[in-house]
Amino acid sequence: MAGVALLAGCGTLPGGTDGTTGPIVVMTWAPQNTNATNMPGMPAMAKTYAKYVNARGGIGGRELKVITCNDHNNSLGAGDCAERAAEEGAVAVVGSYSQYGAAFTSTLEAEGIPYLGGYGITRDEFESPLSYPINGGLPALMAGAGRQLAGKCDKVSLIRPDTAAGDIFAHFLDAGLRDAGRTSAADLRTAEDATDYNTVSRQAIGANKPGDCVSAALGDKTATFFDAFRRTTTTDPVTGVEQGPKARIASVLGSVQQSTLDSTGGANSPLEGAYITGWYPPASDTRWALMRNTIKRYAFGDNDLDPNDPGVQTTWIAYTALTAVIEKMGKDQAITATTLKRALDAAHNVSTDGLTPALGWREQDAAAVMEQPRLVNGWVTFQKVENGRLVAARKGFVDVTKTLEDATG
The missing domain is CATH 3.40.50.2300 (Response regulator)
Known part of the structure; x- marks a missing residue:
């Protein structure tokens, strides 16, 4: 050699x-x-x-x-x-x-x-x-996700793999949230090869408030998590009625892509309505x-x-x-x-x-x-899932370089 x-x-x-x-x-x-x-x-x-x-x-x-x-x-x-x-x-x-x-x-x-x-x-x-x-890289995606969610969420929970690569996710997501005056996300870890997400889904739902957001970056397992999340219910403390999650959902490109949406039901996918942060323009x-x-x-x-x-x-x-x-x-x-x-x-x-x-x-x-x-x-794109398709949520690129610099400075 x-x-x-x-x-x-x-x-x-x-x-x-x-x-x-x-x-x-x-x-x-x-x-x-x-x-x-x-x-x-x-x-x-x-x-x-x-x-x-x-x-x-x-x-x-x-x-x-x-x-x-x-x-x-x-x-x-x-x-x-x-x-x-x-x-x-x-x-x-x-x-x-x-x-x-x-x-x-x-x-x-x-x-x-x-x-x-x-x-x-x-x-x-x-x-x-x-x-x-x-x-x-993943730092830019997570910082961008924080920026994208900051104007939409009162509280953010992050579900990510319990790996060395996953350890940086919460740090940069928090940097994006802080840039817009938001508090840090709840960092919820799960095994990289997990098959059961019921426990972490209940943790992510928490008090189940409409202003909450749940972001998952689990690679190929992201859709599996959101399917479990969608099926998780809580009991309304006033009416006693069972109710589904009220939080908005989000992820990053790589954990969610068009093939993920196609294979999980298109417009009926558990990811319908999700906010997605990417590096590149939408695939369309x-x-x-x-x-x-x-x-x-x-x-x-x-x-x-x-x-x-x-x-x-x-x-x-x-x-x-x-x-x-x-x-x-x-x-x-x-x-x-x-x-x-x-x-x-x-x-x-x-x-x-x-x-x-x-x-x-x-x-x-x-x-x-x-x-x-x-x-x-340090540029990213903001996308969303509409009718089972990934589309631009904001035109052009968003520069999160300053966010990344502040996160490590």
């Missing part, structure tokens, strides 16, 4: 002697077939993007070769994927998802391999000097047209590829950014992990066709967020 890394750093790639010929090798990883959150659409999107860009002549005339890896949603698997990226001569890891940042960043840093466009679920993605994020936005057309043409019938999936969207944006950066390097420039890192470090005003603000990873592009020195995009 060390020998491969040394050659990559000196400008050598498989298929070429100086990094100017042969394919551009990258890796995309994500958990698949686990009992927790799965993201099979991300590696599927990576392979589909490669078909799309190679059909157009590659990137700068070079073939894009995508290697995929299953991190199995554990630290050993994440570390194995990082080691495999080095062994196979990948010049970058692109558009990937793993909850185990500490298990893969150390290997990537040692091998000098950039990590471009991670899903944004771990702190390591916003700390590692080899990480180039394209969104504000016309800016996703190229991605949708690419999926239809090059991955028709692939059930893993849902264009409404934020993981798929993240991978698409990451590869869009990768292509833009490499094309600016020029056809005669060697493409290695080292040269790509230099290009990313100097990148500014990188277009993602309006799916995010223009990106850049120069020092002056970074926000002043302690413990997140790599954060360059």
Whole structure:
């Protein structure tokens, strides 16, 4: 592995002697077939993007070769994927998802391999000097959720997984609430692989007041929680009549997406009326047209590829950014992990066709967020569920960078 890394750093790639010929090798990883959150659409999107860009002549005339890896949603698997990226001569890891940042960043840093466009679920993605994020991660989503709910709720309860990644949810949600003069949310934890949410549903309902809000960020289990929540009843202390929850509900993109609504009843879904905070425009936005057309043409019938999936969207944006950066390097420039890192470090005003603000990873592009020195995009979108569809609740992006800075300052 060390020998491969040394050659990559000196400008050598498989298929070429100086990094100017042969394919551009990258890796995309994500958990698949686990009992927790799965993201099979991300590696599927990576392979589909490669078909799309190679059909157009590659990137700068070079073939894009995508290697995929299953991190199995554990630290050993994440570390194995990082080691495999080095062994196979990948010049970058692109558009990937793993909850185990500490298990893969150390290997990537040692091998000098950039990590471009991670899903944004771990702190390591916003700390590692080899990480180039394209969104504000879970901190931005939670801070945005606090901002979105602050004007609608007297009290907020947060239901989140009892994991290291989940530990930051309440902190940033509270920061968004405080920005609007609201008090902190009730932090209710549950096991990541829980199957029974009756107890935590009763805790979330509490006094069952109409001004309350319940926000859940449980990944694939979010709809299951809200189904249990909807069926939980309390007894009116005055009339003695059984009544359902009166609280408004909310979540973040990734825990809720269009496929979630479709599979749980559409307009009759337990998530109908929910407020959702996302990184990107709603899936119905016309800016996703190229991605949708690419999926239809090059991955028709692939059930893993849902264009409404934020993981798929993240991978698409990451590869869009990768292509833009490499094309600016020029056809005669060697493409290695080292040269790509230099290009990313100097990148500014990188277009993602309006799916995010223009990106850049120069020092002056970074926000002043302690413990997140790599954060360059603190913008989110406010969405809601209407008639079983995710639609914009507010036009355009909302900048929560100041909220993130205050939360860690």
